[in-house]
Amino acid sequence: GQSLEQPSEVTAVEGAIVQINCTYQTSGFYGLSWYQQHDGGAPTFLSYNALDGLEETGRFSSFLSRSDSYGYLLLQELQMKDSASYFCAVREDYGGATNKLIFGTGTLLAVQP
């Protein structure tokens, strides 16, 4: 079956660093993506890893280890506006016939002053 595991909630203070982990078990794997969703809003793309290692985009970084079926999103210099839900998502590639992303259940990040 397909499953993506994330912690349900994380709390941190402004200026801190927080790591949100994601472990996945899917039939195929073609990359791990991260999306942010504010309450009532649309999920917005943050980051993508196809290969092992760290990808950095400003305050956000994402890491992938395919051998461990594991990745994480690292948020630095936390700001109040970072309070949102964060989802990891896997693309299962069956030779291009399917193109969907499978999403985890999400991690609710609360940034406190």
Place this chain on the structure above:
Amino acid sequence: DTGVSQDPRHKITKRGQNVTFRCDPISEHNRLYWYRQTLGQGPEFLTYFQNEAQLEKSRLLSDRFSAERPKGSFSTLEIQRTEQGDSAMYLCASSFQGAQGNTIYFGEGSWLTVV
């Protein structure tokens, strides 16, 4: 580029009625997706179009659900004989074939409440 737009944003309907949602993807995107999201959960895949062809449907998509993309541009999602369990946010997303990482762009969603 005005992003993915969805209409209506909110819909309250009585059980048993039919509802239809419309999605206008980003203009140059040839791939279009429908997802459903309930509170505290991640988006769940419903169906996927490449141009006008519906290439995949989830088992979540019962016979009461139908989606179309007649000219490969906008799409509609119709739910017939709505049930209370259909209450959710219906998200449309689009992407461009060949985009790195299959980055998909979501609309703001259409909230459905079945009473």
